[in-house]
Amino acid sequence: MTAQDLNNESQKVTLHGSLQSDILLPQEDESIGTGSYDHWALTNTYADLYMMSQYVDAGARLEFTQFPLPGFEPDFQGWGVPHIYVKGKLRGAELTVGDMYDQFGSGFIFRTYEERSLGIDNALRGARLHLTAIPGVQWKVLGGVQRTYWNWSRQSWVAGTDAEINLDHYSTAMQERGITWMVGGSYVMKHEADEDIIVPGTNYKLNLPHNVAAFDVRSRFQMGDYSLLAEYARKGQDPSFDNGYIYNKGEALMLSGSYSTRGLAILLQAKRSENMAFRTQRSREGMAAYINHMPAFAYQHTYALPALYPYATQNAEGEWALQGEASYTFKRKTALGGKYGTKVKLNMSHIRALDKQPVATPYGTLMGTDGYTGAFFKMGEELYYQDINLQLEKRITKDFKLNAMYMNQQYNQTVVEGEGGMIRSNIGVLEGQYKINSRYTLRSELQYLSTRQDEGDWCYALVELSALPYLMFTVSDMWNCGETDLHYYMGSVTFNYEAHRLMLSYGRTRAGFNCAGGVCRYVPASRGVQLSYNYNF
Numbered sequence: 001m002t003a004q005d006l007n008n009e010s011q012k013v014t015l016h017g018s019l020q021s022d023i024l025l026p027q028e029d030e031s032i033g034t035g036s037y038d039h040w041a042l043t044n045t046y047a048d049l050y051m052m053s054q055y056v057d058a059g060a061r062l063e064f065t066q067f068p069l070p071g072f073e074p075d076f077q078g079w080g081v082p083h084i085y086v087k088g089k090l091r092g093a094e095l096t097v098g099d100m101y102d103q104f105g106s107g108f109i110f111r112t113y114e115e116r117s118l119g120i121d122n123a124l125r126g127a128r129l130h131l132t133a134i135p136g137v138q139w140k141v142l143g144g145v146q147r148t149y150w151n152w153s154r155q156s157w158v159a160g161t162d163a164e165i166n167l168d169h170y171s172t173a174m175q176e177r178g179i180t181w182m183v184g185g186s187y188v189m190k191h192e193a194d195e196d197i198i199v200p201g202t203n204y205k206l207n208l209p210h211n212v213a214a215f216d217v218r219s220r221f222q223m224g225d226y227s228l229l230a231e232y233a234r235k236g237q238d239p240s241f242d243n244g245y246i247y248n249k250g251e252a253l254m255l256s257g258s259y260s261t262r263g264l265a266i267l268l269q270a271k272r273s274e275n276m277a278f279r280t281q282r283s284r285e286g287m288a289a290y291i292n293h294m295p296a297f298a299y300q301h302t303y304a305l306p307a308l309y310p311y312a313t314q315n316a317e318g319e320w321a322l323q324g325e326a327s328y329t330f331k332r333k334t335a336l337g338g339k340y341g342t343k344v345k346l347n348m349s350h351i352r353a354l355d356k357q358p359v360a361t362p363y364g365t366l367m368g369t370d371g372y373t374g375a376f377f378k379m380g381e382e383l384y385y386q387d388i389n390l391q392l393e394k395r396i397t398k399d400f401k402l403n404a405m406y407m408n409q410q411y412n413q414t415v416v417e418g419e420g421g422m423i424r425s426n427i428g429v430l431e432g433q434y435k436i437n438s439r440y441t442l443r444s445e446l447q448y449l450s451t452r453q454d455e456g457d458w459c460y461a462l463v464e465l466s467a468l469p470y471l472m473f474t475v476s477d478m479w480n481c482g483e484t485d486l487h488y489y490m491g492s493v494t495f496n497y498e499a500h501r502l503m504l505s506y507g508r509t510r511a512g513f514n515c516a517g518g519v520c521r522y523v524p525a526s527r528g529v530q531l532s533y534n535y536n537f
Contacts, residue, residue, distance in 0.1 A: 021045040025529040057087040071523035075149040092133030104162040104186035107293035108233035109214040136169030160188035186216040242277035242316035246371030250275035274318030296518025297321035309411040313518035340395035353380030405429040425451035456482015
């Protein structure tokens with residue numbers, strides 16, 4: 001390549017983008033409780049456009065949610081260009097001006113992100129400087145105002161800094177032994193205007209802090225097959241709607257260790273968090289205005305019935321969360337491995353309350369007090385969630401693969417949803433996939449959930465035919481055979497062509513919670529024609 005070719009390459013400008021549109025043509029269905037609809041069509045539509053070059057990047061997003069899909073708050077309604085940014089890059093330095101997403105560490109004190117299925121977009125509008133010029137070191141500093149649906153809070157702002165150092169970069173001995181060691185730290189400050197919040201039954205107004213600070217320290221060490229992560233975060237006094245306007249400080253501690261080698265993987269994690277709901281607007285209810293994220297330690301199921309009762313992280317109340325996972329692949333041509341090998345995975349999640357003792361107060365409310373006391377390492381008596389599941393992956397023949405799962409689950413519906421008590425269930429799943437020929441593949445699922453609580457037992461069946469490279473046909477039915485005798489049937493056709501994906505479906509959707517990463521949104525029941533289109537270029 002000549003010098004002229006290199007110069008032309010450095011000046012090259014590329015355009016990337018995407019279009020995503022999810023449309024529902026709703027139909028009323030009294031038997032599943034859809035209610036009535038004000039519009040004949042509902043849609044969440046997004047169009048992104050990005051320009052990239054050697055020195056400058058820029059991007060913008062058009063959103064049309066004037067008639068949003070069921071389950072999204074009224075404030076979600078609107079349309080416009082809420083996301084736009086410009087980024088300059090030069091010699092290990094990046095300066096972004098506009099709307100941005102970022103995360104410090106595991107997100108304990110700062111995470112801005114977009115999750116369209118949940119209606120979350122808490123982007124920060126401001127400026128960020130990211131430096132990587134020093135080998136082994138990266139440093140960020142940022143500040144701005146947060147997006148809350150179609151508004152940006154002018155009564156509050158956020159500023160923060162984050163740094164990480166890879167110590168192995170400066171140690172030849174570590175490099176020779178294959179050791180990587182990162183240490184990092186973060187600091188975030190939230191400023192918020194005062195509010196008139198009165199303690200019920202008194203004339204006392206809360207003395208609210210205008211500035212709330214939080215810090216995070218962490219270290220990740222890896223040597224060969226072993227990896228260890230430790231992280232601790234602490235947040236200052238932050239009375240808010242979430243914690244009942246108490247003045248206790250927030251804390252989060254996480255330890256995570258893993259071992260991975262050929263055929264074997266083990267993961268052990270523990271997390272203790274309390275009073276870590278961190279918002280830019282203390283009186284805001286619902287999912288909006290969070291500037292942090294507490295990762296879930298409950299297994300994220302993809303099968304329909306195991307995901308029927310998903311756990312939502314208890315940011316304000318706090319929790320002790322333990323999770324362990326082990327997977328082992330039995331080698332081919334052994335007694336347990338058979339001709340093609342066998343993979344077994346065992347996962348357990350156990351989440352329970354903290355040890356809390358309410359403080360004494362003469363006003364009949366904990367507002368304005370520390371709220372509670374408790375031993376740091378002592379667990380509370382109340383169980384929030386427990387999930388023990390065993391999975392088996394086995395190729396029976398060259399063309400047929402079988403997956404099986406058994407799960408025992410305990411779900412505290414009162415804690416997660418507000419009422420309902422403890423739901424105890426046993427769930428079995430069988431999934432088979434048969435490759436008919438190089439073009440056609442048939443996949444099917446059979447699932448059963450057994451419980452004496454809530455609506456009783458459920459059955460689920462799915463059949464899916466893939467016709468490469470363009471088409472996929474799917475039919476499914478989720479049947480409540482325990483109490484309501486309702487069927488939630490669904491049929492769909494998916495068409496793929498190059499960068500285009502179009503799915504047309506018709507059927508019923510059960511009311512319930514849609515979750516991602518421990519964050520959940522309640523979605524009401526619906527029936528109708530669904531159209532989903534995705535295009536990337």
